[in-house]
Amino acid sequence: MAGQRDKAVGIAVVGCGRIGSLRAQCLSRNTAVKYLAVCDLIEEKARALAAKCGDAEVALDYRKVIEDPRVDAVIISTGEDEHYEPLLAAARLGKTILVEKPFVLRLNEAAKVLEVAGKNSAKIFIGYTQRFRRRFLTAKEQVESGFLGGIDSAFGKIYVTQAVGEAVISRAPETTPSINTLTYQVDMMLWYFEGKKVQSVYAQSVSRIFRNPQKTPDATWAILKFDDESICTLGVSWQLPKRYPAYVCTMELELFGPNGTLSIDDSHREYILASESPIPASYTPDVLMNTAFIGSAMPGDWALGHYWGPLKEETDAFMETVISGVVHPALATGDHGYRVLELTLAIDRAAREGKVVTL
DSSP states (O other), rough: OOOHHHHOOOEEEOOOOOHHHHOOOOOOOOTTTTEEEEEEHHHHHHHHHHHTTTTTTEEEEHHHHOOOTTTEEEEOOOOOOGGGHHHHHHTTTTTTEEEESSSSHHHHHHHHHHHHHHTTTTTEEEEOOOGSSSSHHHHHHHTTTTTTTOOOOOEEEEEEEEEHHHHHHHHHHOOHHHIIIIHHHHHHHHHHHOOOOOEEEEEEOOOOOOOOOOOSEEEEEEEEEEETSSSEEEEEEEEETTSSSSEEEEEEEEEEEETTEEEEEEETTSEHHHHEEEEEEEESSSEEEEEEETTTOOEEETTEEEESSSHHHHHHHHHHHHSSOOOOOOOOOOHHHHHHEEEEEEHHHHHHSSEEOOO
């Protein structure tokens, strides 16, 4: 095992936006990374990130870095609607891949990627960072330990600001609150309800804020029914005001079983910064406020020159998997990502059609 832990690897980060930049900077501090390449269509972005990462290799074409024999693993942090082609290229070469959520935007694309990955022994993982926050990770442990006696019903909600919604739509017009944001709660619930299958979905949406050509919903609420008659209610909203103090996200989760209940309040009201100086929102830094719920930035936070939080821990878990070949137990697999995508698409379909959708 010591030899495996000492193994050095090469990693390519495709996409130098907000999340790709954080991933690359975390990797640049990992002593197991012997070679780091960053890739973006905008050369200035790639070079600026490379400079922050100890002069990492710079590329403008994802094919160049993915096909490089020095690259053992690939992190795909492009816009949501640009995941498919780099995923397919890396899967064909048998690379180990971490792709940001959502997996892709279309189910047939997800199926194709998994098929190619299976043929070439490529491992695919989806970036569901919230799994790596202690409260949600330990909740999985309590469920597995049997304190609830199983799960019969559950409730989960996730809200982000209108500013976050606008940022998402600007880079991926086809996405929706369900596919982009509720995906975190869907991932979590399928993880906690592991072993059960969703049989049917009913959902309703409202749309008064985002009046774009795609008719993106502002909020969607869904009821899921599992094959053992257990149920789950999930809700997502992009309706919070742009300067709402939880400047990225607020969540709540409850699990009910015959032997107990588990409740998580993730509203971040326990850590409030109020200042006469404007506070930039971490996800949308052009939005300034005077009161902020610190900790509501889902990936984590900068402190003392280092990045801390679930994105860092997830990136480290991915590195462990690349080095050892043993899948980290908290990483979401490609197969799981397919089920999450299938369910979020079904939720949107149920809301559009106003009827129960059977899976």
